[in-house]
Amino acid sequence: MNNKKTISGFSKLSKRGKIKWIVENFFKNPESVMRELASYWHSNEDQQKILDGFSENTISNFPMPYGVAPNFVINEKTYCVPMVIEESSVVAAASAAAKFWMSRGGFTTEILGMTKLGHVHFVWQGDIEILQSRFDDIKKKLLADTEDITKNMQARGGGIQDIILKKTSDEIPGSYQLLASFETCDSMGANFINSCLEQFAKSFKQFMLTDSAIPDKDRDVEIIMSILSNYTPECLVKAFVSCPVDELGNFPNGMSAQGFAKRFKDAIDIAIHDPYRAVTHNKGIFNGIDAVVLATGNDFRAIESCGHAYASRSGSYSSLSACSIKDGQFYFELIIPLSVGTVGGLTRLHPMAKRSLELLENPSAEELMQIIAATGLAQNFAAVRSLITTGIQQGHMKMHLQNILIQLKATEEESKRVISHFDDKVVSYSGVNQYLAEIRGLTVNS
C-alpha cells in the first residue's frame, strides 16, 4: 500500500488543503489541475460557499448542462420545463414531443394519491395479541409525543395519517413494524417523517417499559431502525396523451398514422412483457423524469428506486407506460409514484433549483409531480417514435460527432471532411482524433 495515498484528518483540512493533497498525490500536473478545479468555482465566494455546503469534502463543481423544453401544455397550462441532464438528445426529444402534443390537446395529468410511508422496525418475542390489544393506546401516545414535530405540518394541512402494527416477515422471528402513513404537503417530507419515526421509537420503548398489560419478561423491545420508506406506491400520478389515430400525422419512410399507431403499441407491449426491453424503456422515461427532478433540487435516487420497484410490483419487471388503440383513438399513459417537494431540502437552497421552480411559476408538489410525469411520458413517446421509425443511431451519432469536433477544435472545413468520412462508420473519439490528425498531416498516439 502506498502510504502517500491514505490520509488521516482529511475532512478537517481547508478546501485548499484538500485540493493540495489530492493534486500532489494523484495527478502528474498538480498546478494545472488545481487551476482547472478552481475554474469551475462560482465567481462569487459566498455563492460557492453555499454550493460547497451541500456535500462534504467538496473541491469543485461538476457542471451539468441546464437546458429547457418549451411548449409543454399540461392540463391546458403552458410550461417551459427546466431539464438538467448530461445525455445528448434528451432535451431535444422532450421538446419535440411537447410540440407534437401541443397541437393535439396536450398532456392531461391527475394526482392519484399523496400518501407517504415510514417504518419503525423492531424485534420483539412476546405475545403479539397483547400488543395488538394495547395498540390504540400506543398510537395515542405516539401521536401525543410527536405533537411538537407535527404542529407546523398540521397547520399546512398535513401530518400523520395513521399508524398500524404489522408483521415484517415470517422469515425473521419476532420482526414487526410500526407502519405510519403521512401527508407532507409541498415538502418531500423525509426530515419530517424521520423525525416523527425516531420519536415513535422512543415513545414505543417507553410505553413497553411502563404499561401494566405488558408482562415483565417482554418489556424489552429491540428497535432495529426508524426510517421513511422511499417506496410510495400511493404517492402516485397519471399522465396521458390521446388523439384520433388519423391526426397522428405522417412519419418517415412513408409510414402512415395507422401503421405508426400499430407499431407504437407493439413496441409498448413488448416492453410490458419483456423485462429486458422494459428496463431500457423505463430508463428512457427516467431520462425525462430525472432531468426535471435534478433541475428542481429533488432526489433522483429516491425517485428511481421507487419507480423501478413499482415497475416490478406484478412479480415481473414491466413497462411503466401503456398504450391502447380503441375506436380509432390513440391513447398513451404513464402511471408512476413520484415523491417530490417544492419546499424543503435543496429546492430553495440550490440557487439554480430555485430558479427552476420560478420558471415553472412556483408549483405545488402536486403540480410538480404532474409536470414531471408529463415530461417522462413525452420522453418515452419521443424515444419510441425514433426507435420504430428512423432508429436512434442516426441522430445520436450526429450529435456525438459534433461534440467530439468541438472538443478537438475542428475548423469548419475539417468538420465537413470528418462528417463525410464518418457517414458510414461508428463514431469514436479516438477514431475522429486519428482521422483529424491524418487530415492535419500529424500522427497521434491514441
Add this chain to the structure above:
Amino acid sequence: MNNKKTISGFSKLSKRGKIKWIVENFFKNPESVMRELASYWHSNEDQQKILDGFSENTISNFPMPYGVAPNFVINEKTYCVPMVIEESSVVAAASAAAKFWMSRGGFTTEILGMTKLGHVHFVWQGDIEILQSRFDDIKKKLLADTEDITKNMQARGGGIQDIILKKTSDEIPGSYQLLASFETCDSMGANFINSCLEQFAKSFKQFMLTDSAIPDKDRDVEIIMSILSNYTPECLVKAFVSCPVDELGNFPNGMSAQGFAKRFKDAIDIAIHDPYRAVTHNKGIFNGIDAVVLATGNDFRAIESCGHAYASRSGSYSSLSACSIKDGQFYFELIIPLSVGTVGGLTRLHPMAKRSLELLENPSAEELMQIIAATGLAQNFAAVRSLITTGIQQGHMKMHLQNILIQLKATEEESKRVISHFDDKVVSYSGVNQYLAEIRGLTVNS
C-alpha cells in the same frame, strides 16, 4: 392558453436569444435572472461551448458539488474516489466507511461477467421452424455485414459474442427477437451495440427477401425496433468486506461488537424480505454508486434501471446487499450489474469526468466497476450503521441547519442561538428564517 408562453423555432435561437425569451416570459426580474444564469457559465468561452454541446437548449450550468472520499482500499490498492452528489452526508458516510474498513482488510471485489446485450425486435407470422433451420446462415450474414463496425472493437479484444433467435412473448403473436451478446471492453458500448443492431435489422430483412428457403408469403418481416438492453445481469461485479466480529470495535450507547453485528444482520435481512424497506436500502447503495457514475461521466439512469430490475429478479423486490455471521466472522457483500465505460460517451469529453478518471489513475471499465461497487457497499454499510445505532436524524438535521444558516448569512453568534433553539425541533427553512428574524428584531413574510 397564454400565447406568449409557447414558441416556434426555439432551438434555432442563439443561446442569448433563448435566455431572453425565457426570462422575459417566465420571470418577474428578467435582467437579474439573466445575470444569474450567466454567472454559472465557465469563464472560458470554448470550455462553456463544450459543456453546452452535451445537451440541447442549454442556457446555463447546474453546479453539482464535486467531492472526494479518500482512503478507499480496494483489492489492496488505495483510491481517492470522486463523488458528485447534491445530498448531504453521502460523501461523509462513504469516507467514514472507507476509513473503517481500511484497517480491517479493505474491500475485496471481483468481476463476475462483462457481457452486454441487445435486441432486434420483430414481428413475423411465418413458420418459426423454417427460420430456425436457416439461422446459422442468417447469423453468418449478420456477422459479415457488421465487420466494418466491429473491426476496431475486435482489435481491442471485444465484439459480438453470439446471436440467437428467441420468442419475445407468447402474449404478442409473432413477436421474436434477435438477441445478441457483446463484449465492449472499456466502453459502455451503447453506440457500438446500437450500430450493430441497426445493421442486423437491415441485413436480416434483406436475407428474408432473398433466401430460397423462405416462402414468398413470409418474406416480409416487420422490424419493430433495434436497441441495446440496459438490463445486463451478466455484466456483474461483487464487492465484500469481512472481519472477525470481535474486531468491529465499539459503537455508540455502549453497543458491543457482537450486538452491532447481530443488529446489522437483522437490518439487512429486513431489507431482503420487505420490499418497502428494500427500496430505501437500495436507494442508499445508489447514493454511493450514482455519485461515482456521475463523476466519471457515465449514465446513472442506465445503472439505476438495471440495478433495480436486478433487485426484483426473484419476483419480489429485494436488497442488493447481504450479510452473514459465521464462526465469529462478519461478512457483508454487494452483487450488482454495472455497465460503465472509461472511454467513449462523456467519459473523456466532460472535463471534470476526465479529471475523475485521472484521480482514479485511469482505470479500465472492469476496475471502475469494482470501485463503484465498493463505494456502493461502503455507503450501505455507513447508512445501516447510523440507522441501527444513533439514527440518522441527528446528523442530517445538523447539516441541513448549517446549510440554511449559510444561506441566510447568519453570524457566528446568531448561528449559536439558532442551533440551540432548534436542538429539539424539526429544522425547516421557513422556521429558521422566522426565528432568525425574531433574533434580528425583524418580521418576515414567510
